[in-house]
Amino acid sequence: MMHFDSLQGWLTWQESLHPLTIDLGLERAAQVFRALNPDGVKPPTITVAGTNGKGSCIAYLEAIYRAQGYRVGAYTSPHILKYNERIKIDGKPVSDELICEAFSRIESVRGDISLSYFEFGTLAALDIFRRSNLDIQLLEVGLGGRLDAVNIVNPDVALITSICIDHIDWLGETREAIGREKAGIFRAVTPAIVGDPEPPASLMQVAADKQARLYCLGKDFGYKKQASGWDWFAGDRQLNRLPEPGLKGEHQFRNASSVILAIAEMAETLPVSEASIRQGLEKVQLAGRFQLINDEIPVLLDVGHNPQAVRTLVDYVTEAFPGRRIHAVFSMMKDKDIAGVIEIMHPVVFDWFFAPLANPRAAMEPLMREIFAQSSASNVFFGFNGFSDAFAAAKNRSQESDLLLVFGSFFLVSDCLAEFEKR
Incomplete structure (x- = not known):
């Protein structure tokens, strides 16, 4: 025992x-x-x-x-x-x-x-x-x-x-x-x-x-x-x-x-x-569901990781943040419909930053590059060594009137909240 x-x-x-x-x-x-x-x-x-x-x-x-x-x-x-x-x-x-x-x-x-x-x-x-x-x-x-x-x-x-x-x-x-x-x-x-x-x-x-x-x-x-x-x-x-x-x-x-x-x-x-x-x-409160952190540039977190959840996210950002440029820090598990999620999101996202996760179930960079190459999305950035790195790059390319969107996986939102807690 x-x-x-x-x-x-x-x-x-x-x-x-x-x-x-x-x-x-x-x-x-x-x-x-x-x-x-x-x-x-x-x-x-x-x-x-x-x-x-x-x-x-x-x-x-x-x-x-x-x-x-x-x-x-x-x-x-x-x-x-x-x-x-x-x-x-x-x-x-x-x-x-x-x-x-x-x-x-x-x-x-x-x-x-x-x-x-x-x-x-x-x-x-x-x-x-x-x-x-x-x-x-x-x-x-x-x-x-x-x-x-x-x-x-x-x-x-x-x-x-x-x-x-x-x-x-x-x-x-x-x-x-x-x-x-x-x-x-x-x-x-x-x-x-x-x-x-x-x-x-x-x-x-x-x-x-x-x-x-x-x-x-x-x-x-x-x-x-x-x-x-x-x-x-x-x-x-x-x-x-x-x-x-x-x-x-x-x-x-x-x-x-x-x-x-x-x-x-x-x-x-x-x-x-x-x-x-x-x-x-x-x-009512719930971490990671359309959760807004008011930073110098506002950060919106969402754990949505399937097409239905992401359609809801698109409707929400369109209504709540009209006209803002959206910089997406993004990651997903490899067994999910990644291509479907990107197709639904890409009309509202200005640029994408892939954040690799330290999880055996997560999609790695080669797979993500392949899926993005076959998608309609443009302005996709790779080569980061984790959430902090990808988030810093997205923030660098943002202005005060923009929105930073962190979405696609519980693990990614977790990394983001852990970073904000450290501050």
């Missing part, structure tokens, strides 16, 4: 442990979870899956429930600066010590069952939350839904934000295949909320087969923007003149609408006032 005194020791060991970084299938994690938690008791649970918007939905839920005074646990991934960000209680990352204790408990019951890095983290979060006297736990699905370790817990409400093509190696190459995987978080007679305006037929089919209580955006609930604020409605339930969501972009109205319905569906167990909904919508 392994034991480490530091969180970093545990994480380094976990990374080396399991032959597959992603090993989909619930049986192993479920078995360890039963050993950790034989009575099966859990806090009320909302599970959130989807291609984009998961982090935003968890952030709204967390902000609204905390505004109401509830004790909230939130599990998300990946982290941006520190692993602890993945497991938060009342808005604060838990301590190294708490996570190490959870890892020790998992290790003491695991026997010869092999677990991936992600499964260790998920089990630790669930174990910490179970012992922390929470009013509610919010769980973000890492990948897909059906076979993701988070799905060992039966949610009281399941929410799917959006469905588009990402992670094709694991989830399939079509929205139909991906929709089927995401819908794996649905349960019988349990509210299943879908914030994608055009859900694939496969998702509707799984909901029907499971006899989930399905609510679809645009059909069973929706929103309407007004001159001041916006209105939310679901059947005869409505809220009027709500403040604009604190996270920016049109898609945030869809995310916020889905969240308000989830809260309404949980109201018998956890009542929430309209005042708390308003406060949460306004106060």
Whole structure:
């Protein structure tokens, strides 16, 4: 049985442990979870899956429930600066010590069952939350839904934000295949909320087969923007003149609408006032989602790394920064649709600076040169030895009226925020 005194020791060991970084299938994690938690008791649970918007939905839920005074646990991934960000209680990352204790408990019951890095983290979060006297736990699905370790817990409400093509190696190459995987978080007679305006037929089919209580955006609930604020409605339930969501972009109205319905569906167990909904919508914060740093030249950060997320980013910069020259510091993982992302972005980007990442999954310079050569983008700069170098070059070519845009990967945004923290 392994034991480490530091969180970093545990994480380094976990990374080396399991032959597959992603090993989909619930049986192993479920078995360890039963050993950790034989009575099966859990806090009320909302599970959130989807291609984009998961982090935003968890952030709204967390902000609204905390505004109401509830004790909230939130599990998300990946982290941006520190692993602890993945497991938060009342808005604060838990301590190294708490996570190490959870890892020790998992290790003491695991026997010869092999677990991936992600499964260790998920089990630790669930174990910490179970012992922390929470009013509610919010769980973000890492990948897909059906076979993701988070799905060992039966949610009281399941929410799917959006469905588009990402992670094709694991989830399939079509929205139909991906929709089927995401819908794996649905349960019988349990509210299943879908914030994608055009859900694939496969998702509707799984909901029907499971006899989930399905609510679809645009059909069973929706929103309407007004001159001041916006209105939310679901059947005869409505809220009027709500403040604009604190996270920016049109898609945030869809995310916020889905969240308000989830809260309404949980109201018998956890009542929430309209005042708390308003406060949460306004106060919500999330690193790396259209995050603006007001420096001499403003810096906009976004973790968008698939075509749907990047279309949203284009709409946002066009609306929020009209007429500005945009200098993009850019990097992506090699298994993503890099060419698709560049095609969508290039009409709004003045010049590009490729920032190589120290990550085995990241696209390296030769691959990036090849993809850019075949794209419509021009003014592309290479030859930098990391984020700082690329960012300095982009800043050098900028004027005060321009915008520096750092986007394309969680790891890149992490490098950028780490640099600003050092200052």
